Amino acid sequence: MRVIISDDHPVVLMGLKAALQSYGDKFRIVGEARNGQELVSLLSREPCDLLITDFSMPDDQLSEDGLSMLAGLRKSHPQLSILVLTMLSNPALVQGMLAVGVSGVVDKMAMTRELMLAIDVICAGRIYLSERTRKQIEEAVMVSDEPGSMSPREAEVVRFLAQGLTVSEIARRTGRSVKTVSQQKRDAMRKLGLDGDKQLYDYARSNGLL
Known part of the structure; x- marks a missing residue:
């Protein structure tokens, strides 16, 4: 199986490579990206x-990542199986990943024990x-109708804002208009009952968005 691995942390790339290579000829890593x-x-x-x-x-360089990147990859490579490794645990973001068609989501903290299981499940078409x-x-499904339930796109805007990006930078990265991003920011903060950037950062840090 030909595999491409991508992560902005070299240590994670090394760990992934070692894990896949430990299975002998089953996997062939054909490329890496950061x-x-x-x-x-x-x-x-x-x-x-x-x-x-x-x-x-x-x-x-503000190159794409997150939901916009995954959506673009799915559009360009509709047959490609995509397994996401992430430390983020926000349900709205995970639901967004599934909505754009990823094949699996693995918590990085569980990578050692779940990576091969995830690949086997994906190869079986699940x-x-x-x-x-x-x-x-x-x-999240149980409380989806309660106040504070953000959409995946709103959650991603909060994630970017908490990273220090401006509305204009988020618009450029996600391919949305500044007006749309501004509205998504307002909607998210209204739903969450947040009054300012510090509260937004604290929310993102404590709710799996950073």
Whole structure:
């Protein structure tokens, strides 16, 4: 199986490579990327069967990551199996990943024990979610009609704002208009009952968005 791996942390790339290589000839790593721009370029010239990628890969060039990157990859490579590794645990973001068509989501903290299981499930044509992620999704569904339930796009705007990006930078990164991003920011803060940027950052840090 031809695999491309992508993460902005070299240590994670090394760990992924070692894990896959430990299975002998079952996997062949045909490329590595450290941000969204590198990943898009690599996939355009190197075919593969499975992409294992981080969700959040911020860089100085403001290249795509997150939901917009995944949606673009799905559109350009509709047959590609995509497994997301992430430290983020916000249910709205995970639901957004599933909505754009990822094949699986694995919590980085559980990568050692869940990576191969996830790949096997994906190869069998099914969706894989880490145990912790499944529980969070189930809990989110139960309270989906309650105040404070953000949409995936609103959650991503909060994530970017908490990283220090401006509304204009978020619009450029996500391919949305400044007006749309501004409205999503207002809607998210209204739903969450937040009054300012510090409260937004504190929310993002404590709710799996950073």
